[in-house]
Amino acid sequence: MTARRSDPKETSDPMEILVNGEPRMARTGQTVSELLAELSLDARLVVVELNREILRRGELSRVRLEPGDQVELVNFVGGG
Amino acid sequence: MSTTAEAVDADVRDEPLxxxxxxxxxxxxxGTGKYRDNEQMVQAIRASGAEMVTVAVRRVDLDASKQESILHWxxxxxxxxxxxxxxxxxxxxxxxYAxxxxxxxxxxxxxxEVIGDPKTLLPDTAGLLEATRTLVDEGFTVLPYTNDDLVTALRLQEAGAAAVMPLGSPIGSGLGLLNPVNVRILKERLDVPLIVDAGVGTASDACITMEQGADGILMNTALAEAQRPEVMAGAMRLAVEAGRRAYLAGRMPRREWAVPSSPLEGMLS
Structure with missing residues (x-):
């Protein structure tokens, strides 16, 4: 991930991010893992893209969200 | 010496795909799309005997995130x-998406899939080739859905596609194999497996497709939209096997006129 995320600071300040195209309030500096937990999603079954970059599963608990981040959460569905 | 049907079955001498x-x-x-529910889907897939199943990549439905992932099934x-x-x-x-x-x-x-037109879902072959090259470079095993055009198929093969998957007819149309001649031409010229993807509506379509020499068939709607998907899935399994065997057996030549099957000699005067 980009360098700006290597030294994150967590605060309780609210911020707006986009999750699957929808605005959502989050805490500044909250991790992606925490976001998934809030959404009751199993990290093993979801792939996360943050600002167009795919995150590896091992990164989810380290990468912290920043205002305006665009998060895509995808999974497999029925298809042909 | 008599040979049982079982012995002949055991001696088809086919290769695995x-x-x-x-x-x-x-x-x-x-495919796994368009079933009434996951239970029906799995029942149909089991009845089909298929080992490979396709899935789509989509946003998680955040309003229904408690629902079971398709991977549970x-x-x-x-x-x-x-x-x-x-x-x-x-x-x-x-x-x-890949x-x-x-x-x-x-x-x-x-x-x-790189689609070029929403009404027919026909492929954008220029985009398909470009994406195939990129993904092969990245180490993917790429199975492109394409049209039944030989030159595009050859270019996809050159680009490193692991198989070429021409349509029999448009996705979800159930129109069957519209151009069997093209499938035979593709089979003749391709080294990678030829999987006919899309168009099959019922068992005879699958059988006819395999008789042309296709190495396999990919289908979804023909099963999911059947009144009884699991029964149709079993029919498709048999049809694919029947068509494959007919291909391996080598069919008789076509003739314009009748040739009697019974002897002309020995008729009463």
Whole structure:
């Protein structure tokens, strides 16, 4: 991930991010893992893209969200 | 010496279907879309005998995040899951979806679709070639959905596609194999497996397709939209096997006029 995320600071300040195209309030500096937990999603079954970059599963608990981040959460569905 | 039907069955001398580094006993590949529910889907897939099943990559439905993932129903020990790029209209978009599918950690295979027209869902072959090259470079095993054009198929093969998957007729149309001649031409000229993807409506379509020499068939709607999907799935399994065997057997030549099957000699005067 980009360098700006290597030294994150967590605060309780609210911020707006986009999750699957929808605005959502989050805490500044909250991790992606925490976001998934809030959404009751199993990290093993979801792939996360943050600002167009795919995150590896091992990164989810380290990468912290920043205002305006665009998060895509995808999974497999029925298809042909 | 008499030979039983079972002995003949055991001596068909077919090869398993080999794509990339994998081997499949079943020549039928099925989609997982449009079923009434996951239970019906799995029942139909089991009845079809398919080992490889396709899935789509989509946003998680955050309003229904408690619902079970389709992966709960598709045990990776039982089925080989093949993510597709359905719904993508540019090479860039298809590459993005392919990478998301690989990031699942399940597979680096992709059923590559780059669609060029929403009404017919016919492929954008220029975009398809571009995406195939990119993904092959990135180490994917690429199975492109294409039209039945020989030159495009050859270019896809050159680009490193592990199989070429021409349509029999448009996706979800159930019109069957519209151009059997093209499938025979493709079979004659391609070295990689030829999987006819889309168009099959009923068992005879599958049988006719396999009789042309297709190495396999990928289908979804013909099963999911049947009144009884699991029964149709069994019919498709038999039809694919029957068509395959007829191909291996080598059919009789076509003639314009009748040739009697009974002797002309020995008729009463």
């Amino acid at each position: 080999r794509i990339g580094d994998r081997t499949f006993r079943s020549r039928l590949i099925v 598709l045990d990776p020990e039982e089925f080989f899951v093949l993510p597709n790029t359905a719904g993508c209209y540019t090479a860039e978009e298809a590459v993005r 990478r998301l599918g690989r990031a699942s950690g399940l597979t680096d295979w992709v059923k590559l």
